[in-house]
Amino acid sequence: MADSTSILRAEHLSKVFTSAAGTIEVLKDINLEVSQGESLSIRGESGSGKSTLLNVVSGLETMDAGTLAWKRKSVAKGKVGGRPIEPIRAGFIGFVFQSYYLIPELNAFENILMAARLKGKVTSQIEGRARELLDRVGLAGREKQGTTQMSGGERQRIALARALVNSPELVLADEPTGNLDENTGEVVMGLLLDLCKQEHTSLVLVTHNPEFASQTESEYFLHSGVLEKRR
Amino acid sequence: MKGNKTPRSYSILNGHVLPADIIIFLMPWYLYHALKQLFPSGRFFSFFSCVSIIGVTLGVMVLLIVQSVMNGFGHEIRKKVADFNGDVRIMNGGIMYNWKEVRDDLESNPAVKAMAPYAGGVLMLQHRRIPAFPIVKGVDILTEGDVVPMRDYLQSGKLEDLDDDGIFLSIGLAQSIGAYEGSRVEVYTPLMLERMQRDEILLPRELTVRGIYKTGYGTYDTNTIVVTLRLMQELWSLGNGVHGISVKLDEGVDVDTFTANLNKELVDSPARAVSWIETNRDLLFILQLEKTVMFFIIIFIIIVASFSIAIALTMSVVRKTREIGLLVAMGARPSKVAVGFMTQGVVIGLVGAILGVGGALVALHFRNDVVRALAKITESEAAFLRFYQFADIPVYYLISDFVLVVVFTIILTTLAGLIPALKAGRLKPADALRSE
Numbered sequence: 112m113a114d115s116t117s118i119l120r121a122e123h124l125s126k127v128f129t130s131a132a133g134t135i136e137v138l139k140d141i142n143l144e145v146s147q148g149e150s151l152s153i154r155g156e157s158g159s160g161k162s163t164l165l166n167v168v169s170g171l172e173t174m175d176a177g178t179l180a181w182k183r184k185s186v187a188k189g190k191v192g193g194r195p196i197e198p199i200r201a202g203f204i205g206f207v208f209q210s211y212y213l214i215p216e217l218n219a220f221e222n223i224l225m226a227a228r229l230k231g232k233v234t235s236q237i238e239g240r241a242r243e244l245l246d247r248v249g250l251a252g253r254e255k256q257g258t259t260q261m262s263g264g265e266r267q268r269i270a271l272a273r274a275l276v277n278s279p280e281l282v283l284a285d286e287p288t289g290n291l292d293e294n295t296g297e298v299v300m301g302l303l304l305d306l307c308k309q310e311h312t313s314l315v316l317v318t319h320n321p322e323f324a325s326q327t328e329s330e331y332f333l334h335s336g337v338l339e340k341r342r
Numbered sequence: 343m344k345g346n347k348t349p350r351s352y353s354i355l356n357g358h359v360l361p362a363d364i365i366i367f368l369m370p371w372y373l374y375h376a377l378k379q380l381f382p383s384g385r386f387f388s389f390f391s392c393v394s395i396i397g398v399t400l401g402v403m404v405l406l407i408v409q410s411v412m413n414g415f416g417h418e419i420r421k422k423v424a425d426f427n428g429d430v431r432i433m434n435g436g437i438m439y440n441w442k443e444v445r446d447d448l449e450s451n452p453a454v455k456a457m458a459p460y461a462g463g464v465l466m467l468q469h470r471r472i473p474a475f476p477i478v479k480g481v482d483i484l485t486e487g488d489v490v491p492m493r494d495y496l497q498s499g500k501l502e503d504l505d506d507d508g509i510f511l512s513i514g515l516a517q518s519i520g521a522y523e524g525s526r527v528e529v530y531t532p533l534m535l536e537r538m539q540r541d542e543i544l545l546p547r548e549l550t551v552r553g554i555y556k557t558g559y560g561t562y563d564t565n566t567i568v569v570t571l572r573l574m575q576e577l578w579s580l581g582n583g584v585h586g587i588s589v590k591l592d593e594g595v596d597v598d599t600f601t602a603n604l605n606k607e608l609v610d611s612p613a614r615a616v617s618w619i620e621t622n623r624d625l626l627f628i629l630q631l632e633k634t635v636m637f638f639i640i641i642f643i644i645i646v647a648s649f650s651i652a653i654a655l656t657m658s659v660v661r662k663t664r665e666i667g668l669l670v671a672m673g674a675r676p677s678k679v680a681v682g683f684m685t686q687g688v689v690i691g692l693v694g695a696i697l698g699v700g701g702a703l704v705a706l707h708f709r710n711d712v713v714r715a716l717a718k719i720t721e722s723e724a725a726f727l728r729f730y731q732f733a734d735i736p737v738y739y740l741i742s743d744f745v746l747v748v749v750f751t752i753i754l755t756t757l758a759g760l761i762p763a764l765k766a767g768r769l770k771p772a773d774a775l776r777s778e
Contacts, residue, residue, distance in 0.1 A: 169671065197674060200673055208668070214668075216378045228371035255383070
């Protein structure tokens with residue numbers, strides 16, 4: 112079970128996109144709470160607002176109404192408790208994307224350490240953690256390999272290690288198996304769930320796959336901007 | 343961040359620590375990211391950085407080569423002009439009879455290395471019925487060699503051989519009238535023309551060519567002659583007078599300052615000091631103008647290279663939109679993303695400028711071999727020597743030129759990186775991550 116300590120709380124959150132074609136309310140009165148160590152999944156049709164929800168709760172996108180707090184500190188207008196959001200986000204949230212988003216000019220090890228660089232400086236301890244994560248995702252000895260020479264599954268494993276290298280409180284995974292075949296997807300998903308559990312890191316998983324969603328502690332469904340708890 | 347979850351401790355790069363590794367590990371992320379974009383892991387260069395750096399290098403190289411050679415030509419011409427006339431001339435606008443007093447007064451001046459009286463004018467010269475109207479300079483054989491390196495100029499004959507029945511011809515003039523050492527030429531002075539108007543019988547003065555000289559400066563080599571001062575005094579009826587005194591200054595003495603100070607001392611005298619710089623102001627202005635114009639023409643190579651960098655970096659921002667979104671998601675500040683892209687422009691400019699300076703120095707070192715090889719291939723060695731009057735291509739390095747070119751290059755390439763940097767810095771992370 113998840114700890115009772117809330118690390119993310121969104122209340123009455125809404126988001127509207129305005130374009131020449133008109134306005135669309137993508138998120139409607141969303142309430143979501145994530146406790147420390149908890150894993151939850153969000154399913155929904157394409158265009159239902161799943162990625163937008165992750166962007167809003169991570170502070171990458173501004174909300175139009177509602178409140179958001181990370182560890183009880185208010186998040187608004189690019190600030191967390193009055194301090195700039197970027198350095199705090201670097202240590203608080205780890206991201207895993209469907210398309211991996213690895214930097215092609217860096218090798219596998221450098222890609223993992225990039226997250227640490229963005230948080231601050233690279234120390235021998237961080238370097239050790241990066242090696243350890245590389246080992247745990249099954250890619251020990253592949254440090255210097257270019258990521259463009261890796262398979263999709265291997266790239267996503269590097270992305271998992273990168274998301275966890277700063278020991279974040281929360282991992283936001285946006286369809287992490289969307290670009291992988293069924294078997295590789297299962298392996299990667301297993302790794303993601305195991306690592307988060309071992310690290311006692313909270314996980315918000317956006318997925319289309321009901322089987323993967325069922326492996327998390329809670330299940331939500333997003334339909335036309337409305338978030339509904341299923342389990 | 344949660345507590346210590348690292349079960350094992352590691353040293354940087356498995357204990358093999360190099361100074362460069364430490365710098366890389368401590369480097370701010372945006373500098374690291376910029377350098378990795380230019381010099382990716384597993385490859386020494388990216389295609390973009392390679393082409394951009396070559397463009398800047400070529401621009402800097404060409405600019406420095408042209409500037410240094412222009413300086414060299416200018417320096418040679420200045421040297422030849424100053425050598426042939428002396429650094430300063432003291433004249434009174436007519437015949438100077440008190441020149442010995444002026445000379446004696448100046449002898450105690452520590453800036454003065456040597457002095458020589460002279461007289462000058464234009465006369466008519468004829469050899470085998472071929473006439474010419476050269477500028478003549480009458481020199482004191484005993485002192486002229488200390489002011490003007492006449493001995494170095496002489497292609498045939500000796501300075502000491504010049505007597506009152508002799509004449510030195512410039513090489514171009516000698517060729518045009520077909521005279522050589524030992525030839526006899528006839529000279530007619532303006533004074534003779536005056537006598538002719540008084541119905542006196544006109545008898546030219548016959549002189550023997552005692553030597554042929556070449557200064558290396560076309561203007562002097564095509565239409566000048568040298569005779570003794572005594573002969574000039576006789577032909578121009580100057581008596582003991584001269585037209586002026588040539589002054590050679592010690593190395594390092596500022597010619598303009600010396601001339602200005604001397605003119606203050608000569609304020610009560612009809613004499614006036616004129617520096618070679620003042621006498622040749624138009625020539626020096628043209629030399630400087632040529633150099634400036636060449637700079638502005640060639641700088642366009644670097645401007646074009648900078649535009650290419652700006653386009654390539656803008657394309658890179660477009661291509662890497664999602665990567666920029668990722669960096670911001672992972673904790674990068676948009677302003678630092680912008681600095682990272684601008685750094686790429688700075689690094690290209692810096693590396694290009696360094697390689698350009700190095701390339702220019704190497705090319706200038708081997709300039710004569712390259713030009714000789716080209717002249718040999720095109721069979722134009724003789725034409726080259728005849729046309730440029732220099733056996734070797736002269737070069738004069740000016741630190742100020744190098745500093746100007748390097749600073750200008752880095753400013754241009756930094757500006758080239760600024761536009762894409764601003765574009766990258768303005769990207770909204772969520773939009774960037776959503777982009778296709």
